[in-house]
Structures are given as C-alpha cells and as structure tokens.
Amino acid sequence: MSSTYVHYTSSSLPSDYALLSRYSAAQHGATTSASQSEQAETSSVAPSSHVDEDEDEDAGVPIQANGGSRPLTQRQRRSSFPNSRLPPFNPTMSPLPDRHGHRSGPHLKKPSENTPLLAPPVPRIEEECDTVPSDGTPSSSMFREEMAILTKYTLPVFGTHLFEYSLVVASVISIGHLSTTALAASTLGSMTASVSGFSIIQGFASTLDTMLPSAWTSSQPQLVGLWSQRMAVVMAAALVPIMFVWWSSESILLFLKQEPEVARFASIYLKYASFGLPAYAFNAISRRYFQSQGLFNVPTRIILGVAPVNALLNYLLVWGPESLRLGFIGAPIATAISFNLISILSIVYGLFFVPKTAWHPLSMRCFTSLGVLVQLGLSGVGQVASEWWSWELVGLAASQLGPTALATQSVLLVSASTTYQAPFALSVASSVRIGNLLGEENSKRAAVAAKCAIVMSLVISAVWSTMFMIFRYSWAHLFNDDPPVVTLVASILPLVALFQVFDGLSAVTAGILRAAGKQFTGALLNLSAYYVIGIPFGIWLAFWRDMDLHGLWIGLTVSLVYCAAVGVWICMNNDWEREVEKVRLRLEADRKAADDSEA
Template sequence: MSSSHSGGTSQSLQEDHPIVAHHAGASSVDVNGHQHTEILSDPPHGIPSRRSDSAGATVMMIPPASERTPLLKSSPPTPRLHELEDDVHDVASAEQIPTSKMFHEELRTLTLYSLPVFGTQLFEFSFVLATVISIGHISTVALAAATLASMTASVTGYSIVQGFASALDTLLPPAWTSDRPHMVGLWTQRMVLMTGMVLIPIIAIWFNAESILLALNQEPEVARLAAIYLRWASLGLPACTFNCISRRYFQSQGLFDIPTKITLVVAPINAFLNWLFVYPLGLSFRGAPFATALSFNLVSVASIFCGYYYASPTAWSPITRESFNPVTGELWKGWGLLARLGIAGVGQTASEWWSWELIGLAASRLGPVALASQFVLLISQATTYQAPFALGIATSVRIGNLLGEGRARRARIAAATSVVMAFGLACLISIFFIAFRNKLGYLFNSDPEVVSLVASIFPLVALFQVFDGTAGIVSGIFRARGKQSVGALLNLSAYYVLGIPLGLYLTFVHGRGLAGLWEGLTAALVYCSVVGLWVGVYRVDWEAEVASAQARVGGKDVGDATDE
C-alpha cells in the first residue's frame, strides 16, 4: 500500500475505515490534508455522512465501530469504477453535461468494457471446440453422441444455471455503486447457495440420461455414450455454475479483465488436457468431458484466488456462523426476490436456447446437405454473435452501476448508445458475411452442395445479424432493470408464436427448405428488436428505475412494479 504526504499527514490508510475512525475519535481529514476535530453524531444505519466545517472544508462524519461493523467495508465507497467522465461528486451537476459529450463518454466506456468480455466469451467457447475436435477424431458415432449430450446438457443444465445467474446482472452492479457495496458479496453468496440446490435435480437427470434418451427413441449406442459423457461432464457442472456467478461478481466492480485473463490461461491447458486424456492416457471418449470438467474447476480455483487478492474488500460481506442461521442469518434473506429474478432469467435464457435446438431438429429432417449447411451457418452466427453478446453484458453492468449511483439521465443515454453501437457492429458483420459468402463454407466443409447452399443463405444471415445484435442489447437492458420476465415473455412470443411456426410453415409447406427456417428466425428477431426497443428503452421512466434498483440493493422486492 502506497503512502502519500500532504502537510505532514499520512494518507496510507483510508481515513474513513471503521477501525481507523473508531480509534481516531472525532478526527477527520479534508481533501487538502488538514485535520479537523468534530463532535460527531451517529448517522442512521451506520452510514457515514458528509458536511462542511466553518472553514468550508468537507468533513466525513463516521459512526463509531461496533461488533456489527463489517471490518472489510470502507464507507463511503471509494471510487469503484474507472470512470472516463470528470470525477464529479455532485450527481446533479454530473447529469447536466451536454448529451453529445455524455454519448461519447459512454461510447468509450462501453467499448472498453466490451472488449475483455468478448475475449472471455471466445476463450470459453474454445472449451467446447476442443472437446468437439478431440471426440470428432474418435468415430462418427462418438461425435453424434457428444452432439446429443451437448444438446441435452444445454437444455437441462447450462441454460438453467445461466438463467438463474442472470439475476445477479440486476442486483450486483447497482449494489456496487450504492452506499452498501458489501451487498455485492452477500447477493453472490446467496446465489451460490440457491444454484447449489438447483443443481441437485439437474445432476440426477444427467446420471439417468441413458434411460431418458432411450425413451426418446435415440439409438442405443449413441444414448449409452451420451450418458457416459454427461456423467463425466457433471464433475464440472458445479464449477461451471460458480464461474457464471464469479464472473458477474468481478464484472459488477468493473474488473472485466480478470475473467478474461483466467480463461486465457486455462484455454490452452484445456486443449492440452483434451488431447492428453483422449489419446496418450487412453481414456478415449470419456477423456474429453473429464478434461473440460477439470478445466472448469481450474477456472473456479483461479477465480477464488483473484477474488481474494485482487477484488476490492468493500465488495465482500464476511461469512460467520450466524450467517447460516435459517431464522436470522443474512444468507437466507432476500430469497424471494432472488428466486423471482432467477426463474424469470431462466425463462428469458432457456426460451432462446431451446428454440435453436428445435430449429436444429427441423433441419435434420431436410437431409444431410441441409443439416451440414445448418451446422456451418450456426457456427458462423454463434461466433460473430459473441461481439454483440459481450456488448450486451457490458451494457447491463454499466446501466446497473449508473442506476445504483442515481444517475438516471446517463443510464438512459448509455442504453441509447449501446443500441447505436450494436447496429454499427451488426452492419460490419453483415458486410463480412455478404463479401465472403462464397468462401466461408469451405472453412468447414468441402462439399460443393453444402458450400453453395450456405452461400445462398448468408445474405439472409447478414440481415439476421442486425436484429440479433439489437435483441441481445435489449436483453441486457432488461436484465439491468430487473425485467427478465418481460424479456422471457418477449422471447416466448417471438420464437414460439411467430418465428418457429412461420419457419416450419415456409420450410415444409411452401418448400423454402433451410432458408425458410432462417426466414422464420429473422421474423422473430425483428419482432424482438422493435418491441424490445419500444418497451425496454424508449418508454422507460429512468428516475423510477433508479428507485427500483436502489430498493433491490437491500433485498426489497419491488414486486410487479419491476415487470410492468
């Protein structure tokens, strides 16, 4: 810890730390390093307050420490985000700067937030890619079983835990910029306990997958191998769930680079372990999911290490024996709000994930050429989608932080800025798809029929990008505002009422083939984008969103008001 001196007064310790304040009595230090002695009154709820002394210097009034004072909490919060705008303590003054300047500040902030998130997504995507590559060289049956197992894992497991963890997108960012930053750690601890309970039925399904898949008329050998895959993959499911939670813990504090650095280190280790276990060690098919499970656990260990040494201690709420008391313990409070946001998040996430699985099943009925082409299109779209998806995460965190600070106008401009960025990014991706539509297919397959079909659909996929990116941003804004249930209803109506029925009709009744499925999906995303922008961005009372976010910080469930 560095030390600076002004007027002979050491600033090596924070003057607002509870322990320092307790032993220093009523002594306080102003911004110029001059010391003042005041008789201080206790602010309500143990929260420090500020006022000016007779000389005009700002004085920090801090309550004496007690046995309930968090020893690691520093109050009021020190600047917790690397802001790019001027450091203005008066929120009202900060909200009065010109809109154009605020737009450019948010443009730069969101870009810097998105880049490391994009890296994290790509490196984590390599975990799946390494497994597919290592198993794909074993046999065609092994690859089919791994594909079936991955689909089953997504539908019954990963989409569920991702949806539950999305509740933290609503709770952690505003908590971090509020006057109760320790709630970041407390909500994180509560989510770890809740998802731990959710994992019990999921793991039970995975361990009984063979009988379930056989009941669904899957080939016996494929079902057997898929069940083996899921049993070994279950060793990494708790760690994968914890990683979804810890990533949000870091991101809410503006520490976007920590998850990126962790996955950057573990990704090549995962690739090596997949090769080592499958081939030299002779574990064959089971070696790949075991290697990936081990890699997820390495990420968890590294996350705990970084959380202890690099994250701010003000974000953590100490765990004591009393915390686990089911009647008075802090860990058991606010579960109604957490469960409501989590279940709505599952609806928002799983409804979209499951729709793609249904489209894949429909494509399989069109023959091997269409199925291979669907694979190429899906991998291409999924890879490029990581960019707007990263922007959606950055937007969710940024808006949540601003709502916690009470900066309604800047939150509104940040939301609008993210939409503009998503549109520009989607246009660039669309141009890329159109320009290289005749070449991209060869990266995955050398069959001229597949390449030709892929090239004919890529212009439609290019149009798809514009609305897919915007819909991703809207989903992030819904999460920041605690309106996952609105996002879930929007996705359900878009995919299952409009997109999938229209795609099936165009494909199998009008004979549009694979293009018909993508036309249906595009229609769904046009609906999602237009309705989502209207409901989720342009008709929002941002002052009311500030009040709702600050109420949720302490666990107050604002009820149906969050779902209007």
Template sequence: MTREHRAGSIDSSLSQTPTERSPLLPSSKVDENGWSTEFKWLLKNSLPVIGTYLLQNSLQMASIFTLGHLGPTELAASALASMFASVSAWSLAFGTTTALDTLCSQAWTGAHDKTLVGVHLQRALLILAVMFLPIAVVWWNATRILLALDQEPGLALHAGLFLRYLLLGAPAFIAFEAIKKFLQAQGIMQASTYVLMFTSPLNLAINYMFVYVEPFKMGFIGAPLATSISYWVMLLSLLAYIKFVDGRQAWGGWTREALTGWWPFLRLAIPGILMVCTEWWAFELAALAASYLGTIDLAAQSILLTSNSATYTIPYGISVAASNRVGNALGEGLAQKARRASFMALMFAIGFGALNSTFFLVTRSHFGYLFTSDLEVVQRVSYILPLCALFQIADGLAGVCGGVIRGLGRQKVAAWINLFAYYVVAIPLGFYLTFKANWSLIGLWTGLSVALFIGASGECLFLFMVDWYAEVKRTQDRVHKEEDKHHHILEEA
C-alpha cells in the first residue's frame, strides 16, 4: 500500500472547492477486481485476525489455568473476575472502538491526508481514557459489589483482589484494542498477531513464575499482576511495530483536533457499545442462569461457552477483515467493490459455519472428554452440542454481517436488531423454557439459538437492501467534512 506522509498533504483530493484544474465532469472510478481477488484478499487477511483474537483470549485464560492448581476458591475467583472484567470493561471498550472500524477504514482510502486516520485514533484514546475512570472505580470496589450481589465472601474477596491488580494493566489492554484498529484500517492485519505470538507464551510463563516460583512467588495475586505486565508488553510491542516496521504513515503527531469532534464519534460508538454488549451480556446472563441449575449443568455450560467462544473467533476474524475492506472500498468510492466484499464475507461465514457445525456433530459424543472425565458432564455436553451445531452458520452470519455493518457505519441498525433478538425474545424465552418448562440447560441454549437466527436474518436482510452508491456518497460526504475541518485546524496552527 502506498505510503503518504504528512508533508505536502494539506491539499485534499476530495476537496469540493473547484479550481481552474478541476474537471468539468467527475471521473468515474472503476473497480477492476473480481470475485477471485476478493476471495484471496479475505482469506489472506482474515487468518491473522483470527489468530490475534485466539491468542488475545488466551491471556486471561492463562491466569485461570495457573490458579486452578492453588485451589477451588482461587480458580472460581479468577473465573468470576474475568467475567466481571468482560462485562464492566472489555465489552464497553470493544464496543467503543467499533467507531474506528468505520472512521479509520473510510478515511484511509477516502482522505488524501492519511493523518486524519491518526486523529480518529487520538480521539478514541481520549474518550476511552475518560470512560476508564468510572470503570476503575467499579473495579476498585468490586468486592463490595460482589458481596451486594450475594456472592460468597471468600470468593468476592479474592475476585476483588484479582481485579485491583489487573487494573494496573487494563489501560494498556484497552489502548491496544484501539491501536490494533488503527493498523487494520491501513490493511496491516498481521502486526497484532506477531505481537501476541510473542506475548501469549510470555504471559503464561510469567503467570506461572509469579504464582509458584521463588523468588517471585506471590501466590494468588501473582497471576493478575503477571497479566497486567503482559498487557503493557503487548501495547509497547505494537507501538514499536508502528515506529520501526509499518503504520506510521497515518500518524501525524498529537493534535488539539482530538479534543473536538467527540459527538460524531460517539454517535457511532454508543450504538457500537449496544451492538457488542447486548450479545456479550446475553451470553454472560446465560452463564449466570446456569449456576442455578446445579454442578453438572454449570460445568457443561462452562465447556459449551468456552467451545463456542473459540469457534466464534473464526467469523469474528472474518468480520474485522470485511469491515475494513468495505470501509476502504466506500472511501475509494467503489460501490460494487464494497458490495462484492460484503457478499464474499457472507459466503465465508456460511462456509466456515458449516465446518464448525460438522465438527461439533462429528465429535459430540466424545467432545466433553477434552475438558473433563466426569461422565455426566460429558453426556450433558453431548446432548446440547447438536443445538450448538445448528446455530453455527447463524452465529457466523450474525458476526460477519456485524462487521460489514461497522464498515458501513450503520452500528445503530445492528444495535436495534440485537436488542430485539436477545432482550425481547431470547432471554425471556430461554428463562421460561429453563425454569418454567423445566428444559434445564437446553432451554438457555434454545433461547440463544433463536436470538442468533433472528439477528442473522435481520442483518442479512438489511445488507440485501443497502443502496451501495448512496453509501459511497454518504461516506465521502463525511470524509470531505472531516478533512476540511482537519485542514482548517492545520492551517490555523
């Protein structure tokens, strides 16, 4: 990809101000890429993103794995703290950074001055910093909150302690997510994968060392402290990649412009938060509900959630690549390329969803033994896995459609669909089937399956109705406005 530096980039190729050099008729852009090109691009760029999220998910799992040998309270506390962190922080940060999927990808190809992408990143980092202040207060008082929610005192105390030490690394984890989006918008998908290929095994080693090995041996608090250090290593490594390898072309240095334009950013970020949190929290509610069903169901639920989270990284990786591809195409003014990219992504979702489904069906009788030797738990997992297999294609379609919608900047559409699917239909239905109709764990998963089919159907229907030429005009109007403002501030400086 061509690198364009800040020097001499004040003139905008998108400026709407006519000059003596302006053509009388606008030039029509032609997309010469075909379906095979789109297939190769998506495959090549999805794989590193899938790897990134698999490795990223392993960071907190390392703490659970390490602390499992200390005792049941420590193991349960680390799992509870991880769930608390996901609900109160990670889901909010991931939702906020969906605005970067739209703004950065569209600005990278739509703006002549590539440093506009860096301004979007700066704005996101400042907004995330403000958001982190109440999150820090909540984490610091997590023990009190968990006690108020009637958690067992020893469990609440350990989970609160875990979160206080994890708080040291939380800003780095959140910033990493935003900077990763900054690079992905430029087509640099592999940077975060390289960083995590180094950080993930390092994290496991530091976790073990801080918990068990002298002279570092700290017991329980060693795990969250090690994870916090790993988060900072991860962030600093990614910044080093930008400085010494690739990605600097979109960074023009810190600017006061980042202190302005927060509301347009939040208009994408707020529905992005709803879009992410509605689904994320629904699955966490299902996990909480399973705790009232008994030990066997709770253990089976843990295995099912872990497994489905792992398989979901495939459509999620495709969705991130597709989001940037669609955003880039809209910024270029190539409506048909954006449309083709979206439909190729949907075909990927169906294909990989079918593979996931086949895997669960073929292995259902023995799958549970990967996690436990308890026959009852294995049988319960085997009983529910066909239902999980059934919704794999819907889960993939919903995830990939969400990515395309982020590329379009239509997060609000996905937010409303998810709110309806999960909180009007799925949660009430799942809880009724589980606790009133006595379907037990199958009731919860039936509700979640219905939500995924509704979400996938609604989002696919929306994408089939999109006027791609109108979306190009809307995108370029926004980029024109942002770039004109950007140039005005640069000229004043």
C-alpha cells in the first residue's frame, strides 16, 4: 500500500515502478558507465461517552426489541452500515432527550390527518431476488444468487482500480526517463505522499463504507448525501495538516537524512501534487456516494474518460513541444489536473445523469455529527494506514539487501499489487451488498453474502496462484531481463502464490468488517498481524537467519495467515440479527430526534 504495495489505492504504484526502473537504470549505467443520524449533538459528546467498537457492539447499544421499529420498505446497493462506535441511545419514541441530553437523527414531519398511513417506498436499484422473502429460500439458492450479484458488482470496481493505475503509472514512466535523480525524487515524493496523505484520506473515507449503504436502504436515503457532506467537512479539516507536511517536506526529508538534491526535488514534486489533493479526497467520497446506490459503473466511466487525457498530459507536459514542456514538474501537474478533472466529471454526473434520491440539500446540518465520523475515521486510518506503512517498512528492509533484492522486491510487489485489485474490488462489492442487506433488515441473506464473498475470494486467489506457478520462470521478464533478478523472482514466486490466498481472504473479510462497522477490529487485526507478528518475524528470518528476501516474504505470508484466519472466524460467527437490530435502533433514534426537533 505504500510505495511498494497497493491495498487500497493505486497511489503507491509510482514507487514500485520507480524502484525497478532505478535499478534497471543503474544496471544499464554500470554496463555503459447507519445509520445516518442527525447526531449533531452526538458529535459533541465527550470521547469518554463512547466505548470501543467491540464494547459498543456488545454492550454499548441496548439490544431490546421494543416494537417501535417499523420494517424498512426498500432495499439498495451495498456498502457498510453505521459503526458500532456510535454512542448509546434510547431507542424509544419518547420526545425526551437521551441520557446525555443530546438528540440526533433525520427529520421527519409529525403525522397529521393528511399523513398517509403507509410510507411510500423509496426508489431503489432492485435485485430480482430481493423481492422474494428469504425465509423460504434455500441457502444454496441464495448462495448462487449472491454470487451472481457480487460478480456483477465486482467487475466495474475492478475496472475502476485498473484504470486508476494508469494515472500514476503514466507519471512514473514519464519521469523515469528523465534522470536517475528525477526518478529517485519521484519515488521519495510518492512514498511521502502515500504515508502522510493518501493513506489517511482513504482511512477516513472508509467510514462511508459503514454509513452510506444502510442509509440508502433506510426510509431516508437522502442521508447518503448528508453523510457525504459531513465527510467532506472532516476531510477539509484533515487536509490542513497534510498540506502543511507536503509544503514543508524538504526540511522534514533533510531531517530524515535524505540526500539534499533528492529531497529538494521530492519537495517540489509534493508541492505541485498538492494541487490535486483536495480533488483526491473529494473523489474518495464521490466514489462511495455512487457505489452505495449501486452505481458502480459511474466511477469506471469517469476514470475511463480521464485516463487517456492523463497520458496525453504527461507526454505534453514532460516530453512534449517546447512551448508546453515543463520537465520534472509536468508529471505531478498532469496527475493533479487529472484528479481535478475526475472531480468535475463526478459533480456533473451527479447533477445531471443520476437520480437525486440520495442527495441532501446543502445546510448547516453538514457540520453536525462530525465527532462520529472522526472517531470512526480514526479507526479506519488505523486499519488502512497501518497496512500501507508496514509495506514501507518491508521495502526499506529489502533495500538493505542489495540492488538485486530491491529490484526483485519491486517486481514481486508490483505483481501482487496488481492481482490484489480483484479481491479488493470484491471486498468493496461485499461491503456495499451486505450493508444494503442490513439496511433492509435481511440478516439471513447478509450472512449468506458474507460466506459467498469468502468463497469467491478463494476462487480468485486460486486463479492468480496458478498463473504465478505456471509462469514463475518467465514472469520477471515482463519487468527486467537481468539473470539474477529473473532467478530470484522465480524462487520466491511460490511464496507469492501462497500469499495470494490469504491476501485475498484478508481483503474480503476487511470489507465485511467495514459493512458491520468494525473498522476498529480491522485496525487491531492489521496492527497485530504486521507489527507484532509478520514484520518482526520476517526481519528476523531475513537478517538473523540469512534468508534474505525469502525471509521477508515468509514473514508477510505468516502475518496474512493470521489476519485471514481471525477475520474469517469473526465473519463466520458474526451475529447478523444483532447487526440488523443495531441499524433498526439507530433509525428509530433518528426518527425520535427528528420528531423532537420538529416539536
């Protein structure tokens, strides 16, 4: 996820290719020379009033069927549902405030003599199987239906991430042919961007995987828009320290003992790239806004249109006619323009080409309930960033093993990053589907969808593992023809093939955990898997047992075996009825708070 491994976005690809290109250049040179609450007041509750995610799931939310919850009348596309780290609330319909003196929730008008007895159904993208009650449907039939649905949702997400790769790869390729210093600077710049910026943005954005899908399937789908607006406010605040780090990066990198010239160029790279950072954050939100409604093809279409423009901009601004050529700074400028272009097209698409069902009018409500997003977002950062940063450490360790090991590490991680996009796309699809099913109060089908996603990840992993084993002796030639690199890649690829199985499982279980609002659990899993088990064990094998790069990959595989095993156990034993009840209680509290505010 970092400069070496891409688990959540393609932003780290530059370093992967840069390391490899740098090695090749050096070799050549040597040869030649849920919920959706109005919880405005909830966000003002002191952190001490909240409990940890697992505690909240088990004790913080009173699970008592009080009969006040009415079944939801619509179903929607999946994502994840409101996090368990929300504060406890009283689910009764009493107009009195809760025990904290706070109110929260969407606004519903008080009933009058003109109020219809039955609430109208909310428009939704409907799957045929969702119209049939699950109680009488055999589990095998539901499994087949969910497999078809998850496949349909996964393909466009996979396409989106692959096309997103091109935005960064084009920049790396264009810079890579300028000079070794330029290439090293872009590598250092992209590593810094991943660690200090992109990973944090993606971590906060993962909160929407919990909030949006169940909001979309609730009786108030406009809360999808409201939670997106609230996240935009949180992102705007988060961008301030990130921008400060990027614009002060030269002094920071010099303090970290980086080569002065490389640090100066990396700082320049980050300053120009920062003009695309707000758009990057907006895109992380807009993508989830569309996906939660089942509009998976929208981000794919947008990025498909921008990708060739980005390639053209990289050529014109880095290598093009002298009147347009900017050289080194042309690449980050091209990427920033592309990110902004994606944002503009997303806004246009949302305004003119999709229904406004999920949109909430702009109001001061977007400044409410921010504390909930911050708390859940910090857990998301722990889940995402911990994994990105761990791969930076692995890349740093590999760099101590010599140029051949470093080049081999680049080949292996670029390969693993690419194949990872399929199970990651499945995890996004699973998160949305399960979140929507929880919003529909369909716990039985949610449980089946979770099991189906786990099985599908094994099938996908089997395909990639087989591919690596069949082409193990020729795979490295796709990147480099140096005999030592080709030999070392071939010797480690069996480990990478095994790695695929547990990497895919951990990706999908992470998506299921996001659907259940358990980012905190995911963060603990990643932190313990990488920093307590995998990385220390891998470094011990590599440097103390003289296993070199093999040792690092054994450590990585062990960490993912642990992460996947625990994740699968949690997902298979999850109480989905309880998850549905939590969503129902949140909706009921929202309606109560709305009635109170209207009074």
